[in-house]
Amino acid sequence: MSVPAMLEWIESTDLSTAIREGGLPYPIIGGVHLLAIAWFGGMLLATDLRLMGWAMRRQLVSDVVCQLQPWKRLGFVVVVASGLLLAWSEPIKLYRSPAFWVKMALFALVGVHALVFRAGVYRHPTKLDTGVTPQAKLAAVLSLLLWAGLIVSGRLIAFDS
């Protein structure tokens, strides 16, 4: 199946039509997406600010990283799930939007970030309690930049066409 045909098929599914033309579903899913961005962003910010030594310096790095991790993951799952639903509702518009592709590229970099820093930073945070490594600080700065970039590119999608 060619890409345009596939996108048209997606738009013709009941789920896609229901979200796009159902009235309430689109703003509600959009609202959940936005709330999850704030939630995930907040947990990410708190974690990264601690890694950078800019906040919560009295608390152990491992305490902050480990205790916020499940809430960060919850936010991430909700952001991605609601984002997929939104994308499913208008794939043709997104396919034509440059901002959407920037956003997807940044999203791929989030995966790269996880691959690069997981082992050294996030898997054994107790090792950072005696001193935050430059690698961990870099991970924190990059994750904040990626998250901000995802927000800006995501917002620009609405203004692309």
Next chain:
Amino acid sequence: MPASFFRWLTTSPWAKAMNGPEWAFPVVQSIHFIGFALSIGTIAVVDLRLLGLGMRLQKADELARDLEPWTRAGLAVMLITGPLMFSADAVTYHYNPSFQFKMVCLMLALLFHFTIHRRAVRSDMPPIAARLAGAMSLLLWTAVVAGGRMIAFI
């Protein structure tokens, strides 16, 4: 407030800047998102602690004190970018039910944050009241964000 004030707002220099280049509005809006993620996100960390659901190894008081500058920085960013966006189309927003709902929730959320929430954090309250305060705070801020999102659809 008189409608003439809102009409004047839409003709203000900053409103003109917002309505100028196409990218101006989405960029300011993105900064608004980052601002409220910073403020509401750091408040949410404290709320999780008040609810006893997260950060249980930490003291609510210490957490709140350590995060307060970032909460305030986020509040400042959102309270600057918000009115900027409002100015761009003040009269329309003024009559938008979602916007009105959002403003009421925002006032309540801010009031709550600097009064009852603060007292709950300083453990002047029994645990059940602290939990209620955490839940109330999350609920109010959720209503602010949800109300904001609905503005575009109503």
